[in-house]
Amino acid sequence: MPVLTKEQQDYKKFSKSKRPKPPLLKNMTMAFVVGGTICVIGQVFLSFFIAKGLTPSQAAGPTSIIMIFFGAFLTGTGVYDKLGKYAGAGSIVPITGFANSIVSPAMEFKREGYVFGVAAKMFVVAGPVLVYGITSATIIGLIYYLLHML
Amino acid sequence: MKKLGRQTVQFEKAPSIIGTATIVGPKEGQGRFKDYYDLILKDSIYQERSWEKAETKILKESVEMAIKNSKVPTAKIDYFIAGDLLNQIISAGFAARELGLPFLGIYGACSTIAQGAIIGAMIIDGDFGENVVAAVSSHFCTAERQFRFPLELGNQRKPTSQWTVTGAGAMVLSAKAHNPRITRATVGKVIDMGEADPNDMGTAMAPAAVDTIVRHFEDTGKTPDDYDLILTGDLGSIGKDIAEELLRQKGYDISNKYTDCGVLIFYPEQDVHAGASGCACAAVVTCGYVYKEMIRGKYNRVLLVATGALLSTTSSQQGETIPCIAHAIALENL
Structure with a gap:
């Protein structure tokens, strides 16, 4: 980071006082309601598959697939970004948001072609989540394995 | 010598603006200046295959329309000066490919229209040409x-973020005696007050606008009383507040005649957070509302201070602060 001069630091303090605060309470309420609703829908599918005879860990697979489908479908139809505007983290954090983060760049960069556009840019938002998600899962897995060896 | 003080020029011939044209997207067309635009698009893709092609098309058409409105034959246009926000200013370059005019491509981010007008006015005042077109474009979707x-990403915009104007503005400058005229111009310095948030450009750009406004008054000996309207480019609501306060601290109270194009373009209920931005922001207000109201005589002396943030995604990701610029042009009915 660049080192700021005294004048720049003073301006930063001054401008901070002028900046509107994000409406935290409203944002959190919306995130809770929308995020919660998405999870309830997921739970309905999970319970349905368990009732049909799958074990809970088996039922997680088809439930995720259905929720990813919904996320991708609502992105393609232009609904998910409008939902995200109000819901914020409530629609970003669930797996539907993950689908949105992959489908939206794929759509956006289609005009640059299927190789350098769709395929290359598909993970431009979700890529860091995958990299650090898989890396931390591997490290935790190793620690878990080593602890069990003791 | 046509130079005044450190950064200002006084045009001897005072080049006139003899024709303008503005094209905007549908959202802008529902905004405050809807009656002042020459064309409001029904959709922002404008029958093209990509957003970039659409932006090139509106830039090209705004230039053709401005030339038509000026009644100068296209063969008599000596230079076409244009810029936009895209990498390698492709909208300008690609529009120039279609227009077949001698082309100078420029970049000053959202201050580009003032930069183009200054260069154009200097060309005319220096007798290097009779007629010059200055034009810019920006497009929400390309930006x-x-x-x-x-x-389609479902993210939330910050309260400080601004909405890039979809549109293009073009002005034909001429050596002919006509109103309004560009009488003086102040070329800004790059000012960086250490702001680094690319979602809060108004805060970053306000000190650049203030520096140029103060410099303009000092160089010319003019005061805010010499203008009917002082207009910054795209500081938005937060940047405008900051600029007003900084100017007051420096002894200039301009609050009764000062406003900002970024604050005005959209109505508050259009949900654009801190306001509008983009090259087209200052351009469509100047070439539309200001130009037409100067011809009608509502305003006779306007100081336009177009502002630009000279950052890129690369510089932001590398943690750089935002260098900002503002150029001022004085538009007057003589």
Whole structure:
């Protein structure tokens, strides 16, 4: 980071006082309601598959697939970004948001072609989540394995 | 010597603006200046295959329309000066490919229209040409994908963020005696007050606008009383507040005649957070509302201070602060 001069630091303090605060309470309420609703829908599918005879860990697979489908479908139809505007983290954090983060760049960069556009840019938002998600899962897995060896 | 003080020029011939044209997108067309635009698009893709092609098309058509409105034959246009926000200013370059005019491509981010007008006025005052077109464009969808996120991504915008104007503005400058005229111009310095948030450009750009306004008054000996309207480019609501306060601290109270194009373009209920931005922001207000109201005589002396943030996604990701610029042009009915 660049080192700021005294004048720049003073301006930063001054401008901070002028900046509107994000409406935290409203944002959190919306995130809770929308995020919660998405999870309830997921739970309905999970319970349905368990009732049909799958074990809970088996039922997680088809439930995720259905929720990813919904996320991708609502992105393609232009609904998910409008939902995200109000819901914020409530629609970003669930797996539907993950689908949105992959489908939206794929759509956006289609005009640059299927190789350098769709395929290359598909993970431009979700890529860091995958990299650090898989890396931390591997490290935790190793620690878990080593602890069990003791 | 046509130079005044450190950064200002006084044009001897005072080049006139003899024709303008503005084209805007549908959202802008629902905004405050809807009656002042020459063309409001029904959709922002404008029958093209990509947003970039659409932006090139509106820039090209705004230039053709401005030339037509000026009644100068296209063969008599000596230079076409244009810029936009995209990498390698492709909208300007590609529009120039279609227009077949001698082309100077420029970049000053959202201050580009003032930069183009200054260069154009200097060309005319220096007798290097009779007629010059200065034009710029910006497009919400091309800017979002270059600077921010895919359109369909469900992210939340910050309260400080601004909405890139979809549109193009073009002005034909001429040596002919006509009103309004460009009488003086102040070329700004790059000012960086250490702001680094690309979602808060108004805060970053306000000190640049203030520096140029103060410099303009000091160089010319003019005061705010010499203008009917002082207009910054795209500081938005937060930047405008800051600029007003900084100017007051420096002894200039301009609050009764000062406003900002970024604050005005959209109505508050259009949900654009801190206001509008983009090259077209200052351009469509100047070439539309200001130009037409100067011809009608509502305003006779206007100081336009177009502002620009000279950052890129690369510089932001590398943690750089935002260098900002503001150029001022005085438009007057003589």
